[in-house]
Amino acid sequence: MIDLPLKHHRMQLPREVIVGSEIFERIGEVCGRLGFKKSALIVAGSKTYDVAGKTVKTLLEEEGMKVDTLLVESATIKDAQVVEEKIKVLKPQVVFGVGGGTKIDVAKLSSANQKVPFISVPTTASHDGIASPVSSVKGFEKPYSVMAEAPIAIIADTDIIMRAPRRFVISGCGDVIAKFTAVKDWKLAHEIKNEYYGEYAASLALMSAKLVMQNAEFIKPDEEEGVRVLLEALISCGVAMSIAGSSRPCSGSEHLFSHALDMTASNHAMHGEQCGVGTIMMAYLHRANWRRIRDTLKRLGAPTNADELGVEKKDVVEALVAAPTIRPERYTILNKVNLGRRASEKLAKKTEVI
Numbered sequence: 001m002i003d004l005p006l007k008h009h010r011m012q013l014p015r016e017v018i019v020g021s022e023i024f025e026r027i028g029e030v031c032g033r034l035g036f037k038k039s040a041l042i043v044a045g046s047k048t049y050d051v052a053g054k055t056v057k058t059l060l061e062e063e064g065m066k067v068d069t070l071l072v073e074s075a076t077i078k079d080a081q082v083v084e085e086k087i088k089v090l091k092p093q094v095v096f097g098v099g100g101g102t103k104i105d106v107a108k109l110s111s112a113n114q115k116v117p118f119i120s121v122p123t124t125a126s127h128d129g130i131a132s133p134v135s136s137v138k139g140f141e142k143p144y145s146v147m148a149e150a151p152i153a154i155i156a157d158t159d160i161i162m163r164a165p166r167r168f169v170i171s172g173c174g175d176v177i178a179k180f181t182a183v184k185d186w187k188l189a190h191e192i193k194n195e196y197y198g199e200y201a202a203s204l205a206l207m208s209a210k211l212v213m214q215n216a217e218f219i220k221p222d223e224e225e226g227v228r229v230l231l232e233a234l235i236s237c238g239v240a241m242s243i244a245g246s247s248r249p250c251s252g253s254e255h256l257f258s259h260a261l262d263m264t265a266s267n268h269a270m271h272g273e274q275c276g277v278g279t280i281m282m283a284y285l286h287r288a289n290w291r292r293i294r295d296t297l298k299r300l301g302a303p304t305n306a307d308e309l310g311v312e313k314k315d316v317v318e319a320l321v322a323a324p325t326i327r328p329e330r331y332t333i334l335n336k337v338n339l340g341r342r343a344s345e346k347l348a349k350k351t352e353v354i
């Protein structure tokens with residue numbers, strides 16, 4: 001008899017998600033429910049420590065927990081190694097990542113490597129990494145994200161997130177709207193390369209993009225309802241990645257463009273801002289309604305062209321040419337159309353990006 005291996009699909013989902021105003025007081029209660037009663041390590045930046053980390057520390061200490069803090073200022077492999085060393089020495093029951101992007105990425109990766117649960121406490125709503133199982137840390141061979149573990153809990157305080165600069169909310173919207181083309185690319189890879197495609201994960205990512213587009217006029221940093229819609233969309237995108245077991249539902253050709261732009265442009269914009277502009281151009285290639293995407297981004301106050309991104313026109317063309325080489329195993333519309341330099345320039349002009 002031949003022993004056929006069973007095909008496994010692992011989904012790892014957060015157990016607690018709390019989004020709202022003045023919810024930090026519930027941190028102790030959440031930790032209690034999850035069985036963390038003794039010790040914690042908080043990873044934050046110096047700014048995010050002042051904004052939120054300090055409060056988290058005080059609240060956990062009030063619960064009788066031993067709390068250590070480690071401040072990091074960037075998200076490189078080195079930073080993650082420093083955090084890992086600290087975890088090895090302190091052996092905390094749980095690691096908190098308090099911050100926008102980099103702090104959460106570092107805390108997520110190092111806690112996953114050390115097999116310690118991780119709680120995400122975002123201070124901005126600028127991208128879907130706040131809830132995803134993937135981590136974007138610099139220093140690996142490629143600029144894209146690596147698989148880590150999904151946070152066991154996400155505690156997103158809208159009061160703190162609303163105090164962050166407006167640009168962060170705009171970037172978050174761009175990262176969610178990017179799911180339109182990411183899902184199209186995934187479907188295309190399924191049709192052409194017979195890649196695994198999960199309808200449920202794809203629908204969840206797509207629904208998040210639709211909700212953000214429908215609510216574009218309410219999503220402003222000073223509107224709690226709008227910020228909540230965005231946060232829930234970002235968290236749903238993170239969950240979609242957990243269900244898919246990869247970043248596929250949330251990261252397609254528009255993300256490849258953004259990664260390529262990070263490498264070519266000296267002065268690059270925020271992740272979600274770049275992904276938004278990428279979505280306009282990739283939607284055009286997919287023969288989707290690219291104008292609607294551009295108009296929604298405009299309404300949100302998001303960049304829709306090279307000038308607004310603060311990059312050179314030639315950088316946009318360069319990034320379009322380089323995008324398919326960033327992650328060759330990830331099949332997208334860019335592989336199908338195979339743009340050269342001239343066609344890339346034409347695409348950027350046609351969509352008024354340059």
Ligand SMILES: [Zn+2]
Pocket residue numbers: 127128175250251255271275
């Ligand atoms: Zn993204």
